[in-house]
Amino acid sequence: QDSWVNSSSGGSPDCCHPDTFWGPTDLSELLKEGTKESHDRAENTQFVKDFLKGRIKKGLFKLATTALYFTYCALEEEMDRNKDNPVFAPLYFPLELHRKEALIKDMKYFYGEDWKEKIQCSDATRQYVDRIHHVGQHEPELLVAHAYTRYMGDLSGGQVLKKVAQRALKLPITEEGIQFYTFENISNAQKFKQLYRARLNALDLDKNCKERIVEEANRAFRFNMEVFDELDKIGRSLVEEAQDGGVPVHDGKGDIRKCPYYADKLGNAAAGCPYHTVVALAKQPIVQLILAACVAVAAGAAAWYVM
Incomplete structure (x- = not known):
């Protein structure tokens, strides 16, 4: 499929006409x-x-x-x-x-x-x-x-x-x-x-x-x-159902399979107090950068689902 249309005069591409370039056709x-x-x-x-x-x-x-x-x-x-x-x-x-x-x-x-x-x-x-x-x-x-x-x-x-x-x-x-x-x-x-x-x-x-x-x-x-x-x-x-304590299920800022920091915390939650551990780590600059990167991952993944 040509990305431009032919001019009416000579059949050659009219690259300067504002309407000649088409968008995607697939x-x-x-x-x-x-x-x-x-x-x-x-x-x-x-x-x-x-x-x-x-x-x-x-x-x-x-x-x-x-x-x-x-x-x-x-x-x-x-x-x-x-x-x-x-x-x-x-x-x-x-x-x-x-x-x-x-x-x-x-x-x-x-x-x-x-x-x-x-x-x-x-x-x-x-x-x-x-x-x-x-x-x-x-x-x-x-x-x-x-x-x-x-x-x-x-x-x-x-x-x-x-x-x-x-x-x-x-x-x-x-x-x-x-x-x-x-x-x-x-x-x-x-x-x-x-x-x-x-x-x-x-x-x-x-x-x-x-x-x-x-x-x-x-x-x-x-x-x-x-x-x-x-x-x-x-x-x-609906009445809120009681959930066990522990690391939050998902912070809404990333795919838990693709965010290495969060996946690691899930795997080691039993080592100490989950809440204080996560809060402390979350204050670290490098952790904040990783979580920020995970925002884009979740947005893209969720967008594909919600239809």
């Missing part, structure tokens, strides 16, 4: 650039900020998992419906991506075998689900936006939230309750995401259709933010 890049503002807004919702800091009550996490269950039931039903549709078929990876069965395991863990009788779809989630069904049945090309927004986030920032939830809620190391975040059939998340983006870019779509997909991706972000806001309001009325 759908993956259009989605990345076109949803950047939505990323920022979503990661700054109170629910997400509290979650990253480990301030997540078990009751609220159960409700968030319930919202995910209804969302993915709708999304994967419509993906199955359109698995042979050329506007979506290249992005159909049921073995690698589908989350419904994993979510059922999480629901059983949190609610018991009779979990279906104990849950209901919230108002905000219902609106999201209704939109997914409409798209899948009437505008299947826009299903691309919903699949991209959810699954790429799950494989990125979702892995940060997995660690935070496991530690904050003291979930089993065998990962019961967080099966949603575990992709057993993807050995290398980074390579899979590259494959997925390549498939996105290979879709035979015109410019107008790509713009509509980006618009729909932003709509998907808005639906998710409405769910987050709904959960935040519910969370204020």
Whole structure:
């Protein structure tokens, strides 16, 4: 694809015309650039900020998992419906991506075998689900936006939230309750995401259709933010559950897997008084620099998840 258009007179590039240079045309890049503002807004919702800091009550996490269950039931039903549709078929990876069965395991863990009788779809989630069904049945090309927004986030920032939830809620190391975040059939998340983006870019779509997909991706972000806001309001009325003492779960300023200082403190918390140790170390200039560097890591990771 040329980065400029031909002039009307001689067919040669008109490099001086202000409208001749085009932006990205690959759908993956259009989605990345076109949803950047939505990323920022979503990661700054109170629910997400509290979650990253480990301030997540078990009751609220159960409700968030319930919202995910209804969302993915709708999304994967419509993906199955359109698995042979050329506007979506290249992005159909049921073995690698589908989350419904994993979510059922999480629901059983949190609610018991009779979990279906104990849950209901919230108002905000219902609106999201209704939109997914409409798209899948009437505008299947826009299903691309919903699949991209959810699954790429799950494989990125979702892995940060997995660690935070496991530690904050003291979930089993065998990962019961967080099966949603575990992709057993993807050995290398980074390579899979590259494959997925390549498939996105290979879709035979015109410019107008790509713009509509980006618009729909932003709509998907808005639906998710409405769910987050709904959960935040519910969370204020839930009784805080007692947590054991120790090193804070996550300071909200970095990925605990990538910040060596914080990971080291988690591993050596039992050596002394965690609170005083952390406070003392946090006053050291070098530690402050490391924590500052971790801020950018968490922001990027969370942005990919909150969709």
